[in-house]
Amino acid sequence: MKKSRIILMGFGNVGRAFVQLVREKREVCATKYGFLLSLVAVFNSKGGFLLPEGAAGKESLLDRDDDLDWERSPFWRGGRILEEAMESHPAGVFVECTPSNIKTGEPALNYIRQAIEKGWHVVTANKGPLVADLAGIMQRTEKKGVCLGMSGATAAALPTLDVALHSLAGADIRRIEGILNGTTNFILTRMKEGRDYKAALEEAQKKGIAERDPSQDVEGWDTAAKILIIANAVFRSGYTLDDVRVEGITRVPPKLWEEARKKKKTPKLLGRYSRDEENPIMESRLCLLEPSHPLAGVNGAQKGITFFTDTMDTITVIGGKSDPRGAAAALLKDIINIYRT
Amino acid sequence: MKKSRIILMGFGNVGRAFVQLVREKREVCATKYGFLLSLVAVFNSKGGFLLPEGAAGKESLLDRDDDLDWERSPFWRGGRILEEAMESHPAGVFVECTPSNIKTGEPALNYIRQAIEKGWHVVTANKGPLVADLAGIMQRTEKKGVCLGMSGATAAALPTLDVALHSLAGADIRRIEGILNGTTNFILTRMKEGRDYKAALEEAQKKGIAERDPSQDVEGWDTAAKILIIANAVFRSGYTLDDVRVEGITRVPPKLWEEARKKKKTPKLLGRYSRDEENPIMESRLCLLEPSHPLAGVNGAQKGITFFTDTMDTITVIGGKSDPRGAAAALLKDIINIYRT
Numbered sequence: 001m002k003k004s005r006i007i008l009m010g011f012g013n014v015g016r017a018f019v020q021l022v023r024e025k026r027e028v029c030a031t032k033y034g035f036l037l038s039l040v041a042v043f044n045s046k047g048g049f050l051l052p053e054g055a056a057g058k059e060s061l062l063d064r065d066d067d068l069d070w071e072r073s074p075f076w077r078g079g080r081i082l083e084e085a086m087e088s089h090p091a092g093v094f095v096e097c098t099p100s101n102i103k104t105g106e107p108a109l110n111y112i113r114q115a116i117e118k119g120w121h122v123v124t125a126n127k128g129p130l131v132a133d134l135a136g137i138m139q140r141t142e143k144k145g146v147c148l149g150m151s152g153a154t155a156a157a158l159p160t161l162d163v164a165l166h167s168l169a170g171a172d173i174r175r176i177e178g179i180l181n182g183t184t185n186f187i188l189t190r191m192k193e194g195r196d197y198k199a200a201l202e203e204a205q206k207k208g209i210a211e212r213d214p215s216q217d218v219e220g221w222d223t224a225a226k227i228l229i230i231a232n233a234v235f236r237s238g239y240t241l242d243d244v245r246v247e248g249i250t251r252v253p254p255k256l257w258e259e260a261r262k263k264k265k266t267p268k269l270l271g272r273y274s275r276d277e278e279n280p281i282m283e284s285r286l287c288l289l290e291p292s293h294p295l296a297g298v299n300g301a302q303k304g305i306t307f308f309t310d311t312m313d314t315i316t317v318i319g320g321k322s323d324p325r326g327a328a329a330a331l332l333k334d335i336i337n338i339y340r341t
Numbered sequence: 342m343k344k345s346r347i348i349l350m351g352f353g354n355v356g357r358a359f360v361q362l363v364r365e366k367r368e369v370c371a372t373k374y375g376f377l378l379s380l381v382a383v384f385n386s387k388g389g390f391l392l393p394e395g396a397a398g399k400e401s402l403l404d405r406d407d408d409l410d411w412e413r414s415p416f417w418r419g420g421r422i423l424e425e426a427m428e429s430h431p432a433g434v435f436v437e438c439t440p441s442n443i444k445t446g447e448p449a450l451n452y453i454r455q456a457i458e459k460g461w462h463v464v465t466a467n468k469g470p471l472v473a474d475l476a477g478i479m480q481r482t483e484k485k486g487v488c489l490g491m492s493g494a495t496a497a498a499l500p501t502l503d504v505a506l507h508s509l510a511g512a513d514i515r516r517i518e519g520i521l522n523g524t525t526n527f528i529l530t531r532m533k534e535g536r537d538y539k540a541a542l543e544e545a546q547k548k549g550i551a552e553r554d555p556s557q558d559v560e561g562w563d564t565a566a567k568i569l570i571i572a573n574a575v576f577r578s579g580y581t582l583d584d585v586r587v588e589g590i591t592r593v594p595p596k597l598w599e600e601a602r603k604k605k606k607t608p609k610l611l612g613r614y615s616r617d618e619e620n621p622i623m624e625s626r627l628c629l630l631e632p633s634h635p636l637a638g639v640n641g642a643q644k645g646i647t648f649f650t651d652t653m654d655t656i657t658v659i660g661g662k663s664d665p666r667g668a669a670a671a672l673l674k675d676i677i678n679i680y681r682t
């Protein structure tokens with residue numbers, strides 16, 4: 001049976017959820033999709049657990065429940081020795097889960113370039129490198145004949161790119177509108193119910209929906225990064241964050257809430273792509289949606305995306321788990337779609 | 342450049358829309374997806390227009406605007422000489438658009454078996470053969486190493502199987518609920534607004550949404566066929582229409598409308614799949630949906646489907662053009678996903 005050797009970089013919430021999920025889904029991958037999942041290396045910020053080729057199956061990472069024992073394991077090595085890990089095994093898939101830096105994309109961008117160079121497929125939950133240089137990454141993957149999975153970085157369990165690239169193949173996508181960030185949607189939903197911004201944000205933080213430093217979300221950068229990646233992937237373009245008009249939800253004028261109530265409209269932070277002749281317009285923007293808009297009823301930490309096309313009309317996808325397990329499921333999905341027979 | 346040779350069987354509304362769409366999208370297929378669309382034969386009920394190999398490009402079917410001249414063309418042949426058409430060209434894709442017979446699947450089932458046997462991929466808008474023998478067809482395609490595209494038969498421009506098989510890969514789908522038939526949804530939407538069944542049906546017929554004989558739709562068979570095909574494809578099972586509990590919308594008791602209004606619920610004809618331990622429960626059934634149900638707001642001739650999963654939570658897809666052009670776009674999508682590089 002084919003084997004998918006996996007190197008995981010980053011062992012925070014998403015990385016841990018991924019290891020847990022891979023453990024649970026090993027059986028399904030073998031019986032339903034015809035390949036073996038084999039986790040051969042995992043790196044946290046200090047170093048990594050590197051399984052020698054041939055040892056898999058004997059003492060696989062997936063068989064170890066006690067992650068804390070890592071440093072006492074004979075397989076523990078200090079430093080992020082990615083190159084050595086890749087050279088110890090036949091090429092497989094490199095999974096990127098380190099924290100996003102949407103300015104430079106580093107250090108993930110460098111890891112991803114290394115992995116492609118060595119002939120490894122790449123699956124990433126990290127938006128940073130895709131914002132920084134998606135066009136360059138795609139050029140490299142095509143040259144090397146390896147795959148790039150981006151579901152984990154583009155709204156995770158909510159299918160966005162899948163639908164655009166696969167389900168809408170052949171259709172001309174003319175406009176994209178998405179509620180791409182669960183935190184801001186949760187806050188806006190609460191504010192519509194009458195809460196003030198601060199209380200809504202605190203509630204989101206208490207529930208683990210918002211991060212301690214929520215600035216990337218509430219200032220609109222997360223939404224901007226996602227619509228940029230989606231647009232660049234769908235239209236094979238090379239736009240940057242500078243091309244996206246970014247607005248957050250931190251300074252919503254009270255007048256807007258009055259206007260929304262009077263007109264029965266719903267304020268939503270949308271990632272939007274549209275085209276004016278050949279020029280794309282991309283924005284992360286607070287919009288008042290008509291009740292009939294397909295995303296008007298997407299509330300709480302839910303997400304959704306609408307594609308406006310020429311031949312298939314309007315297609316909206318709503319839902320998808322907004323937590324580390326949902327992100328892990330998106331990573332696994334991309335791996336399955338690379339290896340399935 | 343790779344070439345996709347297409348034989349089209351059936352030249353009704355969907356077949357005509359397909360030829361028109363292939364004409365429009367030839368350029369996009371070449372530049373964006375890297376393959377040439379070449380329509381080498383089209384059959385209506387009397388016979389077919391069969392292009393000899395080598396003639397394509399000189400006088401391609403796609404270059405002919407005047408379909409009515411067919412019988413005067415030197416390429417016109419009487420009878421559905423499918424076998425001869427397939428033998429005249431290297432294997433390509435067989436597109437099935439004849440009218441559905443959900444009892445026997447014929448004559449399409451026989452055409453599809455022939456096509457697979459000759460090594461042709463199959464893309465079908467016809468539900469009949471998939472209801473009659475999906476498991477058998479899938480066995481044959483796997484044995485021959487050819488693909489089977491079913492989008493056109495499973496809600497067409499609304500992505501249903503794509504999402505289940507591709508976007509939800511690795512997730513365990515535990516329940517499926519879909520508004521899979523535009524005609525009944527249009528009628529129910531009007532009835533909710535106060536119209537009676539007969540007036541609503543007549544309006545649907547006037548608008549070209551309902552067929553002259555609407556029985557397949559309003560008696561629930563179309564919905565039943567779709568949920569059956571989706572479930573059999575997703576779970577690789579071999580259930581038949583006898584396993585589906587089928588209920589239509591022709592005899593809705595007035596009490597139900599009162600109850601719906603009082604409880605603010607929305608009556609919808611759902612195709613449903615669920616599991617009771619290992620036994621599947623499939624039905625085409627009129628349900629009262631809570632306002633919070635993701636399909637409660639899907640009105641008019643729109644369609645939608647919700648997947649309930651273990652790892653990705655709930656994913657809902659809504660929209661998709663419900664007309665011959667939408668069905669044609671679904672057929673083309675399947676062809677692109679077979680041939681794209």
